[in-house]
Amino acid sequence: MLTNNKLIKELKKNLTPDNVLETIEERYAYAQDASNLRTISNLPDAVVFVQNIEEIQKVLKTANKYKTPVICRGAGTNVVGACSTEHGGIVLNFSKMNKILEINPENMTARVQPGVVVGTLQKEVEKYGLYYPPDPSNLAVSTIGGSIAQASGGARTFKYGSTKDYVIDLLVVMADGEVLRTGSNTIKNATGYNLGSLFIGSEGTLGIVAEAVLKLIPQPEAKKVIMAYFDTIDAAVSAVNAIIEQRIYPTTLDFMDKNAIQTVEKFYPSGLLCDKDAALVIEVDGFSCAIDYQKDIVVSILNKCGASAIQYSDTDEDYDRIWTARRSSMGACAKLKPNVTTDDMIVPRSKLPELVRGTRAICEKYGLDVCMVGHVGDGSIHPQIPIDYRDEDEYNRLKQAKSEMYELTARLGGILSGEHGVGSLKRPYIAQVVNAEALNYMRKIKKTFDPNNILNPYKIF
Ligand SMILES: Cc1cc2nc3c(=O)[nH]c(=O)nc-3n(C[C@H](O)[C@H](O)[C@H](O)COP(=O)(O)OP(=O)(O)OC[C@H]3O[C@@H](n4cnc5c(N)ncnc54)[C@H](O)[C@@H]3O)c2cc1C
DSSP states (O other): OHHHHHHHHHHHHHSOGGGEEOSHHHHHHTSOOTTOOSSOOOOOSEEEEOOSHHHHHHHHHHHHHHTOOEEEESSSOOSSSTTOOTTOOEEEEOTTOOOEEEEETTTTEEEEOTTOBHHHHHHHHHTTTEEOOOOOTTTTTOBHHHHHHTTOOOTTHHHHOOGGGTEEEEEEEOTTSOEEEOSOSSSOOOSSOOHHHHHTTSTTSSOEEEEEEEEOEEOOSEEEEEEEEESSHHHHHHHHHHHHHTTOOOSEEEEEEHHHHHHHHHHSOOOOOTTOSEEEEEEEEEOHHHHHHHHHHHHHHHHHTTOSEEEEOSSHHHHHHHHHHHHTHHHHHTTTSSEEEOOOEEOOGGGHHHHHHHHHHHHHHTTOOOEEEEEGGGTEEEEEEEEOTTOHHHHHHHHHHHHHHHHHHHHTTOBSOSSSOOTTTSGGGGGGTSOHHHHHHHHHHHHHHOTTOOBSTTSOO
16 A cells, blocks of 8 residues: 555656546546456556656656556457456556547558547548548447557458558557657568567557557448348358359458347347348448449349348448447347457358357357357457356356357367457467467567566466
């Protein structure tokens, strides 16, 4: 407690005192993230709203002095416990570092602070006819810093890649306060090690992203979304393969199972067809003159693959309605029980039907409801399980089911996360899919970058 008092005093002395939160209510509000951890093991010692690089450095100086963890926090929407405060420490909040510093239409780049909201950046660059494709479903709130640290993806990853593919330069404050520039303002860079890639997906454990330069691409002129319903999951998944075999390159190849369709429709009525077993959400984009051409080919493949109903967007309202429905699945699922968990297993696409069927069978075996959505074009699924954490038996069944799902994923040659990360929730399972030598190198990198183990300690492994 004495150390804690000194720590707060020092932070308040070195920073704007109003930007340092210390009451129990304030600290409680920042102990958790959207992972919905069952228990909060520790509150942070303080929450600091940083405003610039110098303030980040000051916090690190204090943290090193007191050997206190520093946990970066964007919007706190990661779903793996990546910014939960297991070991107390100082939460760095970036909501006051939320400026778009530059949009450069000639170079097609944007330079931003970490607290910029992904959806805000997308809207701003679109004013210049540019496009920032990474689109985590909660892009209306999640931040660039958080999405870099989690290597976030989204529905458009199938065609455009994920956050990893758009970061060309980072300004990183290291654990000792040193500031590192990892890349350059150029689209290509073959000059030495690709240090930037180490920070992308590192969940705030290796360095603090203070600024990012992101690659932009020309905004597609037009887009259309098609929603196709099937009477079996297998038919839906085989339609995905049929589309790809025809060398059509949709922006998204997303999936909702019957439970997801019905749950969304129950809480957010969107005109979805609730009697169907599965639906695909397929978006095509490009020049206006090519949209209906692509749509017609996709629709003809879907019909051949046994689609029992097909809807598509003719207006912006239709487009938004379909995507809002798909993006609302976790919110809808959360209304079924007091808590909800989501997951993010990914396998080579050829193994997808086995993963979908297997996951459903595991949930049935343990008496758990599951709403399944996913970016099936990438081979990834997000099983969303509503649960009541107060029910000890249900919680134990969930733990067993999760363990079996990860075993199944590993058996199918997959990996535990394609876009959500590891955090603390999946930490016990990482050795199932990452080999011991690789994990050992990861630990050595962590030790080199952060010898005092103050940056989001004990996350990932
Ligand atoms: C409803 C819902 C839907 C979602 N859909 C998707 C989806 O489709 N695709 C997808 O990939 N994810 C998805 N997610 C997960 C979530 O969107 C991503 O993990 C997100 O990008 C996290 O952003 P954030 O700002 O909330 O970060 P936070 O949760 O605040 O932080 C995430 C990690 O980043 C670190 N961090 C934050 N800022 C910095 C910084 N400046 N420097 C270093 N480290 C930092 C934190 O310490 C933490 O480890 C979804 C989550 C929800 C709740």
